[in-house]
Amino acid sequence: MTDLTEKLRSVPAVSDLRALRETIWFNDQVTTAERGLLHTGLTREEAEDAEARLRRFAPLIAAAFPETAESGGIIESDMVLLPAMQARLAQRAPLPGRLWLKKDSHLPVSGSIKARGGIYEVLAHAEKLALEAGLITPADDYSQLLSPAHRQFFSQHKIAVGSTGNLGLSIGIMSARLGFHVTVHMSVDARQWKKALLRRRGAHVIEYEQDYGVAVEQGRKAAESDPDCFFIDDENSRTLFLGYAVAGLRLPEQLKEKGITVDASHPLFVYLPCGVGGGPGGVAFGLKLAFGDNVHCFFAEPTHSPCMLLGMSTGLHDGIAVQDIGIDNKTAADGLAVGRASGFVGRAMAQLIDGCYTLSDRTLFTLLAMLDETEGIQLEPSALAGMQGPQRIAASPAYLAQQGITPQQLQQATQLVWATGGGMVPADEMQRYLAKASC
Numbered sequence: 001m002t003d004l005t006e007k008l009r010s011v012p013a014v015s016d017l018r019a020l021r022e023t024i025w026f027n028d029q030v031t032t033a034e035r036g037l038l039h040t041g042l043t044r045e046e047a048e049d050a051e052a053r054l055r056r057f058a059p060l061i062a063a064a065f066p067e068t069a070e071s072g073g074i075i076e077s078d079m080v081l082l083p084a085m086q087a088r089l090a091q092r093a094p095l096p097g098r099l100w101l102k103k104d105s106h107l108p109v110s111g112s113i114k115a116r117g118g119i120y121e122v123l124a125h126a127e128k129l130a131l132e133a134g135l136i137t138p139a140d141d142y143s144q145l146l147s148p149a150h151r152q153f154f155s156q157h158k159i160a161v162g163s164t165g166n167l168g169l170s171i172g173i174m175s176a177r178l179g180f181h182v183t184v185h186m187s188v189d190a191r192q193w194k195k196a197l198l199r200r201r202g203a204h205v206i207e208y209e210q211d212y213g214v215a216v217e218q219g220r221k222a223a224e225s226d227p228d229c230f231f232i233d234d235e236n237s238r239t240l241f242l243g244y245a246v247a248g249l250r251l252p253e254q255l256k257e258k259g260i261t262v263d264a265s266h267p268l269f270v271y272l273p274c275g276v277g278g279g280p281g282g283v284a285f286g287l288k289l290a291f292g293d294n295v296h297c298f299f300a301e302p303t304h305s306p307c308m309l310l311g312m313s314t315g316l317h318d319g320i321a322v323q324d325i326g327i328d329n330k331t332a333a334d335g336l337a338v339g340r341a342s343g344f345v346g347r348a349m350a351q352l353i354d355g356c357y358t359l360s361d362r363t364l365f366t367l368l369a370m371l372d373e374t375e376g377i378q379l380e381p382s383a384l385a386g387m388q389g390p391q392r393i394a395a396s397p398a399y400l401a402q403q404g405i406t407p408q409q410l411q412q413a414t415q416l417v418w419a420t421g422g423g424m425v426p427a428d429e430m431q432r433y434l435a436k437a438s439c
């Protein structure tokens with residue numbers, strides 16, 4: 001028996017993954033927020049620095065994207081209560097607590113959670129270049145970077161990224177708006193409308209016949225041979241991660257506005273769709289900074305692409321891909337079609353995530369139609385992955401006991417489903433998603 005075979009045999013969840021059964025894995029490495037945060041190797045200061053950088057850029061964002069003028073150039077999403085959806089779900093299985101949706105699906109500029117990390121990394125790079133060239137100081141109004149002269153400056157610089165779609169949209173739209181020469185390397189599963197939209201905005205799109213991993217690899221190679229090209233590395237970027245983390249830092253204020261209390265007797269549960277891991281990992285990192293032990297984070301993945309569950313449960317992280325256990329990585333959940341998890345996210349978050357679960361594409365489409373019917377909210381399939389979390393947890397008494405969460409505390413919990421995309425899906429595409437659910 002090889003070491004790998006032995007390792008895989010010792011992890012009970014792996015047989016469910018192999019069989020493509022919906023499953024949940026609870027993390028026995030999870031510890032206090034304080035200790036878990038130390039283990040990440042990232043600091044509160046770094047996350048706060050990202051938040052401050054986004055504030056410096058707010059005047060530029062407000063000027064460049066009029067839809068953000070109302071929020072003063074701060075790209076942030078609403079959160080809404082889902083009473084009808086909760087009632088419908090509860091017909092099948094208990095759903096204690098109150099069900100809320102965090103609508104990153106409708107973030108301005110690029111309509112997905114990638115409007116956090118992707119845009120942040122482009123801005124961080126632009127700021128670095130502009131500061132080095134002496135074009136601005138941190139005290140200046142950054143909206144001046146939109147002037148023709150500054151566009152001319154940025155046009156001499158290249159940015160590249162590999163993407164299944166949404167990261168490419170965010171980075172392409174933001175980079176092109178500043179004037180960068182930007183190339184997006186798209187995997188085969190990326191939607192046609194995303195490619196078309198990017199081209200309209202002035203980004204260069206290169207298409208591949210293979211999956212996300214290949215698109216990223218090709219992008220990385222193309223950038224390596226060109227010293228003027230800045231490659232945004234979805235699999236390893238700490239900058240992206242910190243951009244996402246800002247979401248967590250901002251949440252306490254939003255909960256306060258909604259009159260929601262989070263403390264030891266009113267826990268917060270957050271369910272995050274997970275692809276390569278940067279988005280959900282970064283958000284969870286920020287949430288742990290903000291709420292400490294009172295927040296519990298779960299990652300949700302398709303049964304055909306459970307790379308993070310596989311990586312974390314085996315401790316092999318990016319040392320194993322879903323294909324290694326015979327899974328095809330084929331799912332309709334665009335942003336989640338990732339076979340190998342980020343090298344650093346699983347390790348960084350190893351002690352802060354309560355667990356991961358999987359769900360089938362069929363379940364995603366059923367939930368997609370249910371949310372449309374009950375609440376009139378339309379999301380892309382990936383964005384529904386979190387929706388099963390509350391019921392999975394409620395059905396896991398051993399986990400709740402181990403975390404010391406009483407039935408009463410669960411009744412008082414805030415169940416926050418993180419919706420990650422869908423706001424820019426064209427109407428005809430959305431109709432196809434809805435039709436798929438009913439067949």
Ligand SMILES: *Cc1c(COP(=O)(O)O)cnc(C)c1O
Pocket residue numbers: 112113114166167273274275276277278279280281334335336380382383420421422
């Ligand atoms: C990218 C994406 C995710 C997951 O983010 P990762 O950083 O890849 O883990 C989830 N949902 C949607 C819609 C996405 O585009």
